[in-house]
Amino acid sequence: MSMEVNYPAPLRLLELAAHSLLSNEASVLLVLEQLTVNLFPPLLTAAFAKGHRKALKALVQAWPFPFLRLGSLIVQWPNQDSLQAVVNGLEAFSAHRACPRKSELRMLDFTLDSEQVHSKGASEALAKFPFWLPSAVKAEMPQATARPKPAENTKKGPKQPWEAVEIHIDLFLRGPFKLDKFLSSLLTKVEQSHGALHLCCRKLHIEEMPFHSLLGILKTLKLDFIQELEVFDWFDWFWALSDPNLSATQLGRIFNLRSLKLIYYNWAFSSWGERPSSYFLSQLTRLGHLQKLHLSYSYLSGNLHYVLSSLWVPLHSLEICYCRLLDTDITYLSQSPHTTCLKKLDLSGNNLSYMIPRPLGTLLREVSGTLQHLDLNHCRLKDAHLSALLPSLCCCSHLSSLSLSDNPISSACLLSLLEHTMGLMELKQVLYPIPVDCCMYLHGLSWGPVNKDKLCQLQAEIQKQLQAMQRADMQWSPPLPLLMQLVQFE
Numbered sequence: 092m093s094m095e096v097n098y099p100a101p102l103r104l105l106e107l108a109a110h111s112l113l114s115n116e117a118s119v120l121l122v123l124e125q126l127t128v129n130l131f132p133p134l135l136t137a138a139f140a141k142g143h144r145k146a147l148k149a150l151v152q153a154w155p156f157p158f159l160r161l162g163s164l165i166v167q168w169p170n171q172d173s174l175q176a177v178v179n180g181l182e183a184f185s186a187h188r189a190c191p192r193k194s195e196l197r198m199l200d201f202t203l204d205s206e207q208v209h210s211k212g213a214s215e216a217l218a219k220f221p222f223w224l225p226s227a228v229k230a231e232m233p234q235a236t237a238r239p240k241p242a243e244n245t246k247k248g249p250k251q252p253w254e255a256v257e258i259h260i261d262l263f264l265r266g267p268f269k270l271d272k273f274l275s276s277l278l279t280k281v282e283q284s285h286g287a288l289h290l291c292c293r294k295l296h297i298e299e300m301p302f303h304s305l306l307g308i309l310k311t312l313k314l315d316f317i318q319e320l321e322v323f324d325w326f327d328w329f330w331a332l333s334d335p336n337l338s339a340t341q342l343g344r345i346f347n348l349r350s351l352k353l354i355y356y357n358w359a360f361s362s363w364g365e366r367p368s369s370y371f372l373s374q375l376t377r378l379g380h381l382q383k384l385h386l387s388y389s390y391l392s393g394n395l396h397y398v399l400s401s402l403w404v405p406l407h408s409l410e411i412c413y414c415r416l417l418d419t420d421i422t423y424l425s426q427s428p429h430t431t432c433l434k435k436l437d438l439s440g441n442n443l444s445y446m447i448p449r450p451l452g453t454l455l456r457e458v459s460g461t462l463q464h465l466d467l468n469h470c471r472l473k474d475a476h477l478s479a480l481l482p483s484l485c486c487c488s489h490l491s492s493l494s495l496s497d498n499p500i501s502s503a504c505l506l507s508l509l510e511h512t513m514g515l516m517e518l519k520q521v522l523y524p525i526p527v528d529c530c531m532y533l534h535g536l537s538w539g540p541v542n543k544d545k546l547c548q549l550q551a552e553i554q555k556q557l558q559a560m561q562r563a564d565m566q567w568s569p570p571l572p573l574l575m576q577l578v579q580f581e
Contacts, residue, residue, distance in 0.1 A: 151180025
């Protein structure tokens, strides 16, 4: 009798069969080799849900498919014991084992896709596994460097003892740090496998991590697999990252990196080639696939060219926030090759008030052919600055989002901005600041109580003009917390 496994009825029968088998866990271990492959997925799901540790371990060791993705199971049943049982099943994968493996497993995946990240159980799973960082977007490897992977439907012969199994997991490492039981066990299994298990982390977030704790983890990871790296608040780690004697932490070895975020990095520029920045910058030259660079809360005044000139490939996204940029930095950026590809530009937190119309206007004209997202929050822009910037801004025909929060601009100037940007047909979202006639500003930030009556009048006028110009597709809104208050106020 043939059965189509994609129909509900057969799937239900398989689930019932799985639960029936697991009612006597010892019997599963005895008949595992005789089971049809269609029974393995429902059997693993039932074992994971009920915490049948022996069955889980045996299922992993005999898994008949190249791929095993556990993200959805972790979200539904965030159980430490079940995860530990899966890790224990990796004991069979060792380069030193003499006999061939029974499993066809080539990739064990603990990451989530975008739907799973926003599902109901994701927050509970994150609370139980604080080291675990779900990925909102699973980016593809750069085509030029992507390693060939077996297709999921490809039939292959028995695996040889030396063939490595990739373990995919995205990590959030934050101090004060104590190794989670599951993560500690996983790292141990990888180390003891002698190369038979590869720990592959696509996205790595490091925050206030003691270097000695971090070093052991980095030595276990396949550095060339990392595509997104975020580092917050730990200067000692940056020194180690830039030390040529510590090869395990050299940034240049993460050569498939697509996105780099550095927060609070203590840049050190000098004519004497002072480290860490000199060696760190030399490592940047090796990142031939970097597309996104985010720098925040770092003193870069007059030195942005050192960073950008170290990158050989034009960036698609550049965020330089609260870095005390000077007009010379903006001038260099406007003349750099990066302007030919930039889709996102964020200069928030820098005083741009004296850079208008030039060099900021020049920069916007240079990126106008590709720019889609522009953030100029808290840049001390006033009415005169925004008005002078309008001609350059209106050249950005592909702009889809514009953010101007925390700039002391009047309601009249915002309505003028609305009128001038109506012709930007791809512009869909505008985040506007609380106008100066609706609240006070102190040091470039809105301060004190907000006149909600005036703000509601402005929002109503904006909506009226959008409807009159048949631009219902364009959304104008104040900062989100205040928008929620306005909705309640109305």
